[in-house]
Amino acid sequence: MAEPIADFYALIPAGGIGSRLWPLSRADAPKFLHDLTGSGHTLLRDTWNRLEPLAGRDRIAVVTGRAHRAAVEKELPDIPDKNVFLESEPRDSTAAIGLAAAILAHREPDVIIGSFAADHVIRGTQVFEWAVQQAVAVAREGYICTIGIPPVEPSVGFGYIKKGDELVIAGAPEAATVERFVEKPDLDTAKDYFADRSYLWNAGMFIARADVLLGEIAESQPHLYAGLIDLAEAWDDRDARGPVVDRVWPTLERIAIDYSVAEPAAERGRLAVIPGHFDWDDVGDFASLAKLNSGGRRDNLAILGGNARVLADTASGILVSQTHRVISVIGVKDIVIVDTDDALLVTTSEHAQRVKGVVDALKLTGRGDVL
Known part of the structure; x- marks a missing residue:
């Protein structure tokens, strides 16, 4: 303009x-x-x-x-x-x-x-x-x-x-x-x-x-x-x-x-x-995030994190790393892995909408320190 x-x-x-x-x-x-x-x-x-x-x-x-x-x-x-x-x-x-x-x-x-x-x-x-x-x-x-x-x-x-x-x-x-x-x-x-x-x-x-x-x-x-x-x-x-x-x-x-x-x-x-x-x-869940970062390939593992150390073999989905851990992902499809210093999430793209339920459960159990 x-x-x-x-x-x-x-x-x-x-x-x-x-x-x-x-x-x-x-x-x-x-x-x-x-x-x-x-x-x-x-x-x-x-x-x-x-x-x-x-x-x-x-x-x-x-x-x-x-x-x-x-x-x-x-x-x-x-x-x-x-x-x-x-x-x-x-x-x-x-x-x-x-x-x-x-x-x-x-x-x-x-x-x-x-x-x-x-x-x-x-x-x-x-x-x-x-x-x-x-x-x-x-x-x-x-x-x-x-x-x-x-x-x-x-x-x-x-x-x-x-x-x-x-x-x-x-x-x-x-x-x-x-x-x-x-x-x-x-x-x-x-x-x-x-x-x-x-x-x-x-x-x-x-x-x-x-x-x-x-x-x-x-x-x-x-x-x-x-x-x-x-x-x-x-x-x-x-x-x-x-x-x-x-x-x-x-x-x-x-x-x-x-x-x-x-x-x-x-x-x-x-x-x-x-x-x-x-x-x-709207990047509403990790399934959306995987699509945005996969380059349009369903068989691709999208990796986010500047210091991510990942070994992948015939895997697809998304992996987000905020730690220095080495993460190996082998033979899994549509996986979602989010690795942080105090919490680890593992699910699949199919169940990505259910992550909100985990957050609700953590609130109910008094685990607000990880929210």
Whole structure:
């Protein structure tokens, strides 16, 4: 792009621990602070690099937890201090994105914001930029716009977006209404969606005028909206911010933005979608990570770790090493091995989604020291 989009502000929600990537992803080193693709950058930095041409370095904001502030600012040395919005504790995506929307709308009433997760992998920068440019054009018309990914397989790991009628909007030739959002389906249903071609994967990207987004929150979650406005009005006054955050933040409802904004907006005809014709992955588990790093070969063993010492013979899957141990992998298919100083995970790609259950079990048994 020659110039950033003048009325656009990019937002990066950087939260969550990525529990399906345990023990690689931890509370103190979550997924977005790892290089999972061999790019030489963390996922957070890669996200910044994608968004900088669209917004400019002074118009990118990050919402993250207080515990991760130092790491985020180390990864993003160019981010202005005023654009780091800290959560005192996680309250789910509506509070995180809504907080940023309320602060930015207070500073710049007509601003358009775009929310893009800190821990997704996108390849095809120019195509991504074109999708965002279209989404901004749609947002200027008063819609909330999302970017959906045309499925490449009948996946059960993603939610889906059902496209509706085409929209006629200058600068957005691929825009369409959203008929409905669909939860993660079973395999037979996913096959039907894949064959239908009017269904897109929900990639969790939302672009809208900040005041329009807040209006949807006000309709579906009025108490949450009121709290966000209180926070925004005090945010840029350092003396006033702390007491308001301490009073308001713990009272905010925990609800995902899909439920508070996207689904109600779709029902009212206020939600639009742009197909994103770029490679996208939310790196939701080790099976996804193996695909990203296998070079497209199912018989390949992908190895991550700068000091990995691995002997492999007719093995496939993924091995992540954070130790100096020699690891031998012989005659196994679709294996997942993650070796860290204090925890070892061994599973298969087929069972990669079940890693979250291990994390839940460790919490219940009081083994938080390894989380």
